[in-house]
Amino acid sequence: MSAKHFINDPTRLVTSALRATALTNPSIAFDEENKIIYRRPGHASQVSIVSGGGSGHEPSFAAFVGAGLLAGAVAGTIFASPSAEQVRRCILQRVESEKGVLVVVMNYTGDVLNFGMAVEKAKASGLEVEMVVVGDDTGVGRKKGGKVGRRGIAGTVLVQKIAGALAAKGATLKQVHKVAQLTASNIVSIGASLSHVHVPGRSLPEPSNEDLKESEVEIGMGIHNEPGSERRTEDLPGLVKIMLAHLLDSSDEDRNFLDVSPNDETVLLVNNLGGVSVLELGGITNEVVEQLEKDWNIKPVRVLAGAYMTSLNGLGFSISLLRITDTGLGNGNSMLSLLDAPAEATGWSAAISTTTWQTKSSATRQNDSGDFKEFEPSNLQLDPVLTRKALKSALAKVIAAEPDITNYDTIVGDGDCGIGLKRGAEAILKMLDRTKPVDDAIIFIHNIIQVVETSMDGTSGAIYAIFLNALAHGLRVQSPESPSPATVQVWSNALQSSLDALSKYTPARPGDRTLVDALYPFIGTLSKTGDVKSAAQAAEAGARGTRGMRASLGRTVYVGGEGWQGVPDPGAHGLAEFLVGLSEGLE
Known part of the structure; x- marks a missing residue:
């Protein structure tokens, strides 16, 4: 786990984060003394949805306060329930209570007791208040859960969203309570994590046998570092297979909390526990x-x-499945329409409308006419056998040089130059093997362009x-009226015009430590001598230089580290290798 934080004082951290929540949504306010985020007065009267819990699960719950979702959220310290007095003040003093209040809380002992005490106090004062406790975690089976039952995890946010949307439509407390309970009863969730998390302000625990090993993943880990049901060494497909079985296997008597058939409509929530990159979460969702x-x-x-319900910067994710069930309130108040309804809360990031989901468009734009487009031929002819031989020689040289190029780029850049050049070279070789030899210089170049544009990324x-x-x-522009050979002079002229065009898009010039340190001397020498071998030697000398x-350009400018003085520019070296290979292939 990482024990480095920008804010190490947990009290300051929670308070400043809640303050920021109010700064990002002008429709909500912050009661700093009681750590309550609530909707400002002035909106139409409706049932108020109140939730909360320990801090560290952001955007839950403070960032879910807003039109169409929560009316108020009460925050405790990190991973600890707020007090009953905090919750009581929220219900009685901070949210609209004329039409009643529904409290939605996760099934953790501290939360249930403190929110429950506040609910009973509010009822005693004459308010209409109901409470729903969400326990959706199948990581805790019946045997282990016992009387306490399942923990509440990310599926809770689906209950809050559906209840909040129904309340915004003017439903009664009885209706909102019934639908919230129905939703909670039709959700199953499970999480997995590669590591425990570190709470700011706490000392780093001593290493122990309880720590997850490098190759281990904990299945069913709770959102407060609670132990899971098992530890495995699994790749992502294997992990997801186990997690889905825990959610859906009807033969697992200990965990079969919800029967989902292929005929049921379902909602899938893949929740980031805080430390998974957006890129990797996409890969997980697809799996x-x-x-x-x-x-x-x-x-x-x-x-x-x-990220709907995190565990600070937890390196894990959870999967939740909601089985869509008839609310009994008509199509306009179905679980799906309520889930799709807009919410003006900064933490709710599902932006796709019901219409877009229901359209189920499968249309795409398909304008491809094959792997390699046809281009208008020219009258510039080349020897296809010699040209292919020379190009293959050059590409082989680049592939062989990849380890050196990668090593150089590891020292002065981000280490991807050699791999990128090798990938492009291999793709061009594949194209040469798949296509028929051509004797038209422009078509030959265009076939290479198609490969470069699709297989090589980055700056180079x-x-x-x-x-x-x-x-x-x-x-x-040099194509004659009748077929003629593409002479060295023709190629030299074209190369010079390419150099002029390139200079419009990059300020790189010789002396800037880029690939142009090899490109300029090659073209200059070829123009003067007409000799490809001499030009390649000049490129090689330029790269060594x-x-x-x-x-003064490129990533090397701001990448630190030692040793750059002793290695050539990776791009220049790679290009020089290509040009030397080209000259050898023409011999």
Whole structure:
């Protein structure tokens, strides 16, 4: 776990984070003394939904306060329930109570007792108040849960959203309470994590046998570092398979809390516990959806993915499934329409409307006419056998040089230059093997352009694509009226015009420690001598000359580290290798 934080004082952290929540939504206010976030007065009277719990689960619950969702949220310290007095003040003094209040709380002893005490106090004072306790975690089975029951985790937010939307439509407390309870009864969830989390302000615990090993994942870990049901060494597909079985396997008597059939409409929530990158959460979501359909014949009608209920910066995720059930209040008040209803709360990130979901459009734009587009031929001819031989020689040289290029780029950049060049070289070789030899210089170049543009990314990929497109144009403007060989002079002229075009998009010039330190001398020497071998040697010398050269462009400018003085620019070295290989192939 990471024990480094920007704010190490937990009290200051909670207070300042709640203050920021109010800053990002002008419709809500912050009672700092009682750590309550609540809707400002002035909106139409409705049932108020109140929730809360320990801090550390953001955006739950403070950032869910707003029109169409919660009326108030009460925060405790990190991972600890707020007091009954805090909750009582929220119910009696901070939210609209004329039409009643529904309290939604997760099934943790401290939360249930403190929120429950506040509910009873509010009832004793004459208010209409009801409470729903959400326990959706199948990581805790019947045997282990005992009388306490299942913990509440991310599925809770679906209960809050549906209840909040129904309240906003003017439903009675009895109706809102019934639908919230119905929703809670139709949700199952399970989480998994690669590591425990560290609470700011606490000392780092001593290493112990309880710590997760590097290769282990804990299945069913709670959102407060509580132990899970088991530890496994699994890849993502294997992990998701186990998690879905815990949710859906009807033969598991200890965990079969909800029967979901392929005929049921379901909502899938893939929740980030805080420390998973958005990129990786996307990959996880895709894996879950694919396995649901393949192994369980379940196709969710809604898929929500993001950080809804976190565990500080927990390196894990949870899966929740909601079985859509008739609310008995008509189509306009179905679980799906209530889930889709807009909410003006900064923590609710599901932005897709009911209409968009129901359209189920499968239309795409398909304008491809094959892997390699046809281009208007020219009258510039080349020897296809010799050209392919030379190009393959050059590409082989680049592939062989990949380890050196990668090593150089690891020292001066981010280490991807060699891999990118190798990927492009291998893709061009594959194209050469799949396509018939051509004797038209422009079509030959365009076939290479198609590969470069799709297989090479980053800065160098863009530079090569611009240069090659300009090279094709430079050849085309020299195309004669009748078929003629593409001479060295023709190529030299086209290369020079490509260099001119490239200079419009990058300020790189010789001496800046970039690939142009090899490109400029190659083109300049070729223009003067007409000799490819001499030009390649000049490129090689230019690349060597970048050793010890201080960069003024590219990532090397701001990447720290030692050793850059002793290595050439990776891009220049890679290009020089290509050009040397090209000259050898023409011999």
